Amino acid sequence: MNYRMAWIIALSAALWCVVSVSCIKEEPASPYADIEDFQLPGDIMMARATINREQIAVFVRKGADLTSIAPHITLSEGAAVQPEAGVAQDFSRQVTYTVTAADGKHSRVYTVQLTSVPLHAYRFEQWEMLDRTKAYETPVEYDREGKLSTPWDSSNKGISIYQQYAAPSLYPIHRTTHSAGGQYAAEMLTLAGPGSMGIVNIPVVAGSLFTGVLSPLNALKNPLLVTEFGQPFNEKPLRMKGKYIYEPGTGNYIDSHGAARPEKRDSCAVYAVFFRSDQTLERLNGTNILTHPNIVAVAMMPPEGRAGSGGGGFVDFDLPFVYDDAHVTDLGRNAYKLAIIFSSSFMGDYYEGTPGSRLVVDEVEIVTEGEEK
Amino acid sequence: MKKSLLIAITAIAFCLPAVSQQESGRKWEYRMFAGHNAGGSMPLPLPAEIRKIRYWSPEPFTGSLAFHVTRFISPKWGVTSGLAIDVKGMKTEADVKYMNTSLVVGEGDHQGVFQGMFTGRNKLRIRNGYLVLPLLGTYAPSRVWRFHAGGYVAFLQDARFEGNASDGYIRQGGPAGDRINIEESTFDFSDNVRKTDAGVMALADWFFTKKLAVTGQLSWGLVSLFPGDFNGIPYKMYNIYLMGGIAYRL
Numbered sequence: 001m002n003y004r005m006a007w008i009i010a011l012s013a014a015l016w017c018v019v020s021v022s023c024i025k026e027e028p029a030s031p032y033a034d035i036e037d038f039q040l041p042g043d044i045m046m047a048r049a050t051i052n053r054e055q056i057a058v059f060v061r062k063g064a065d066l067t068s069i070a071p072h073i074t075l076s077e078g079a080a081v082q083p084e085a086g087v088a089q090d091f092s093r094q095v096t097y098t099v100t101a102a103d104g105k106h107s108r109v110y111t112v113q114l115t116s117v118p119l120h121a122y123r124f125e126q127w128e129m130l131d132r133t134k135a136y137e138t139p140v141e142y143d144r145e146g147k148l149s150t151p152w153d154s155s156n157k158g159i160s161i162y163q164q165y166a167a168p169s170l171y172p173i174h175r176t177t178h179s180a181g182g183q184y185a186a187e188m189l190t191l192a193g194p195g196s197m198g199i200v201n202i203p204v205v206a207g208s209l210f211t212g213v214l215s216p217l218n219a220l221k222n223p224l225l226v227t228e229f230g231q232p233f234n235e236k237p238l239r240m241k242g243k244y245i246y247e248p249g250t251g252n253y254i255d256s257h258g259a260a261r262p263e264k265r266d267s268c269a270v271y272a273v274f275f276r277s278d279q280t281l282e283r284l285n286g287t288n289i290l291t292h293p294n295i296v297a298v299a300m301m302p303p304e305g306r307a308g309s310g311g312g313g314f315v316d317f318d319l320p321f322v323y324d325d326a327h328v329t330d331l332g333r334n335a336y337k338l339a340i341i342f343s344s345s346f347m348g349d350y351y352e353g354t355p356g357s358r359l360v361v362d363e364v365e366i367v368t369e370g371e372e373k
Numbered sequence: 374m375k376k377s378l379l380i381a382i383t384a385i386a387f388c389l390p391a392v393s394q395q396e397s398g399r400k401w402e403y404r405m406f407a408g409h410n411a412g413g414s415m416p417l418p419l420p421a422e423i424r425k426i427r428y429w430s431p432e433p434f435t436g437s438l439a440f441h442v443t444r445f446i447s448p449k450w451g452v453t454s455g456l457a458i459d460v461k462g463m464k465t466e467a468d469v470k471y472m473n474t475s476l477v478v479g480e481g482d483h484q485g486v487f488q489g490m491f492t493g494r495n496k497l498r499i500r501n502g503y504l505v506l507p508l509l510g511t512y513a514p515s516r517v518w519r520f521h522a523g524g525y526v527a528f529l530q531d532a533r534f535e536g537n538a539s540d541g542y543i544r545q546g547g548p549a550g551d552r553i554n555i556e557e558s559t560f561d562f563s564d565n566v567r568k569t570d571a572g573v574m575a576l577a578d579w580f581f582t583k584k585l586a587v588t589g590q591l592s593w594g595l596v597s598l599f600p601g602d603f604n605g606i607p608y609k610m611y612n613i614y615l616m617g618g619i620a621y622r623l
Contacts, residue, residue, distance in 0.1 A: 025421040031548035106548050161545045162478050163485030216553045
């Protein structure tokens, strides 16, 4: 017997085994069940729909007839939606869409909210888990027509990506019964972050609550792109009023590299930015929130107020919107948005601040032209 | 790794005096060999998440250095054991789709889980050093051929399992989660590699001189590279390596 032959045959057999079971398999069907875009026909929509995990918020023209509209829905490849997109629905009531992925296994349920009147008062009385897979809560509001809307988003959403606290109160933004009016107020805390996670270094997480959407899409590229500020606001704001408590943390200020900076003191963010939204600018973000040329007016808490509220009780603030003379506010022609921003650390979007800093905000009101008292 | 090398050398040195005593009876046979490993620490069969393998190559200097002792119980049959230092490694780059991953991040009160579904490109560099103890049946049909088959246990001495994810995105929490773009991020699972491995192996020696042989060895791990509670990689990976080298009969 030729043993060399035997050896070659054995080796070939072994190799054949490896190769035959290691072929590339057929591509799996897509598990995505997203509504990627949601459009209403004609001139009903005042701004592009905001699509969150389970909600689609659409700002519509005041007085538009919403009782029979067939939306145009863009889905993930191969996904199907129920009820079908082309079928007219009565959007004066709540409409729910269920999307099933191409793989038939995964599905998502979206609730569509149509709003036509911007909110003027934020009382922080209603809090809901907007993502049912996570424990954190976000304040929601009811507009003047009694309809639910979700203008707020917070850094809780970002934190929950890598850290799942068991109770809403453990997240840095949560409701507190220490309120200035009603039952609850919004409390924001700056906490020590997870530090280096290999991919990204987060030494400090600030409690930030803002009108807009937190989108982690480019979180790894630039954390300042995560906070997408602004919700539709087609009135001219004159003042932002409210009540707050701010106590900066007593420990070391930690910079974005995780280094202690004892010479620095933490301060809070309490401000609002009114801006024109157009083809090139849907929302502001951390890179341009105070510098973008589309900014029409800013209401900013002065530095002494940002450093601390003094004492333990609520302090009133009343911040005028300072208009940029270069802009003519034309509510009839342009689309405008308002970003309201609260954070327990002013530089929180850079992952900087002093752990322990605490901001409580309640009874926030935007006074607009024509209703000033 | 250094420690195990020392143990191996001591063990070999300890056995050497026996060589001259036993050689004449041909009941014992001693072989030392060195070779290069080529193969993969890989899932079998390939999961559907792997869409395309862009390249694969063995790591340089991944090889085996071994000392085997055969006790013949009949003229043609024997039992072989010994000790080997085995470095198993590879480099690979693959396109993956819908790959589940989950990592524990932070410590203590700040410990959490980052979970998601990744689509994009995945580069891997593996280089794991083991101390291997084989137990093999030996068939010696002639002076020229030796065939061995059996099993092994291996103890991890030095682990390296690192790579990067790029040109893609992760859906955090699962397919319904927010999309996070990933341009380039690195990962290092070296600390998670299982400390032991065990599997089957087969080798053959062809003596082209009285003392020297060409040796080939296939070792096939049956224990997954990562423990069951590790979810960084959603599928089980096994050490499957072919070694080619030179053996020396003492």
